[in-house]
Amino acid sequence: MAHCEQLPMAASTVDTVLTRMRILDTTLPPRDGVAVFNRVYLTVTEAVDRHIDGGRFPDARSAIALDVRFAERYLAAVDAMEDGRRPPACWRPLFQFRRHPGVRPLQFALSGINAHIGHDLALAVVDTCRTLGCEPVDLEDEFDGVGDLLVSLEERVREELMPGPDLLQIADPLTHLFGSWSLERARDATWAAARALWALRRLPDVAAEFTERLDSAVGFAGRMLLTPLPD
Numbered sequence: 664m665a666h667c668e669q670l671p672m673a674a675s676t677v678d679t680v681l682t683r684m685r686i687l688d689t690t691l692p693p694r695d696g697v698a699v700f701n702r703v704y705l706t707v708t709e710a711v712d713r714h715i716d717g718g719r720f721p722d723a724r725s726a727i728a729l730d731v732r733f734a735e736r737y738l739a740a741v742d743a744m745e746d747g748r749r750p751p752a753c754w755r756p757l758f759q760f761r762r763h764p765g766v767r768p769l770q771f772a773l774s775g776i777n778a779h780i781g782h783d784l785a786l787a788v789v790d791t792c793r794t795l796g797c798e799p800v801d802l803e804d805e806f807d808g809v810g811d812l813l814v815s816l817e818e819r820v821r822e823e824l825m826p827g828p829d830l831l832q833i834a835d836p837l838t839h840l841f842g843s844w845s846l847e848r849a850r851d852a853t854w855a856a857a858r859a860l861w862a863l864r865r866l867p868d869v870a871a872e873f874t875e876r877l878d879s880a881v882g883f884a885g886r887m888l889l890t891p892l893p894d
Contacts, residue, residue: 677712677727680734684708687741696761696889697741699768700775703820708734710812719808725795726805732790733809736783752882753778756889765891772820773844774885780813780849781881786874788857789864799854799861806857810850844888 684705691698711730720726743750744758757774760766788799788806799806856877863870 675731675735677708677715677730677734680731680738681705681708681712683738684734694762694768696757696763696766696771696774699771700757700779703772704734704737704775704779707812707815710815711809714808714812721804721808725791725797725802726808728794729787729791729802729805729809732794733779733784733787735790736787737779740778740783751778751782752878753782753885755882756886760889760891763889763891765893766889767892769820770889770892774888776813776820776846777844777849777885777888778881780846780853781884782878784850784853785856785860785877788854789860792861799858806854813850814846844884 684701687701688698688705691701708730711726714720715723715726715730740750740754740758742748744754749755750758757771757778760774761771788802791797791802792799795801856873860870860873863873
C-alpha cells in the first residue's frame with residue numbers, strides 16, 4: 664500500500680499528548696466522569712506508543728501523526744470546557760454529567776469512547792491526511808492498527824468498570840446498556856465518515872454540514888449512554 668509523502672509533522676508529539684493526559688489523571692478527582700474516560704484512553708495511548716516504538720506499524724510516521732491528531736481532538740475539547748468555551752456536541756454530555764451521582768463509571772467511559780471514536784477519529788483521519796499530504800486509503804493500515812488497540816478498550820472497560828458477576832444481574836440496566844453499543848460498529852462507521860469527509864473537502868459548506876450532523880448524532884448517543892441508573 665502507498666504511504667504518505669514526507670511533509671513536516673505538527674508540533675505536538677505522542678509524548679506531548681501523553682503528558683497532558685497524565686496531568687489530567689493526577690489532577691482530576693478519580694470519580695469525575697472525564698477522569699474515568701481519561702484513565703482508559705491514557706492506557707490505550709501508551710499502548711499505541713509502545714507499538715510504534717516496537718515497529719509494529721507499517722508506517723510509523725503516519726501512525727504517530729494519526730495518534731497525535733486523534734488525541735489532540737479530545738484535549739481540545741477538554742481545553743474548551745476548562746476555558747468556558749463551547750466544546751463539540753459529542754463531548755457535552757460527558758462534561759455536563761461528569762459529577763452526576765446516578766451515572767456509573769462504565770457509563771462515563773462509554774460516553775467518552777463514543778465521542779472520541781464516533782466523531783473525533785473521523786476528523787483526525789482528515790487532519791492527518793492534510794498534515795501528511797496523503798489520502799485516507801494511505802492511512803488504512805495505521806487506522807486498522809490503532810483501531811485494533813482501541814477495541815481493547817472494551818475488554819479493559821469490562822474488566823475494570825463492570826461490577827463482578829455476583830453484583831451484576833441480568834436485570835441490571837447496566838447489563839443492557841453495555842450491550843447496546845459496539846466499538847467495532849462505531850469504528851466501521853468512522854472509517855466511512857472519514858472517507859466521506861475527505862471526498863467533500865472541496866465542498867466546504869457540505870462538509871461543514873456533514874460534520875455538524877455527525878457531531879450532533881454522536882452527542883445524542885452519548886447523552887443516552889449517560890442516563891442516570893438506580894443503584
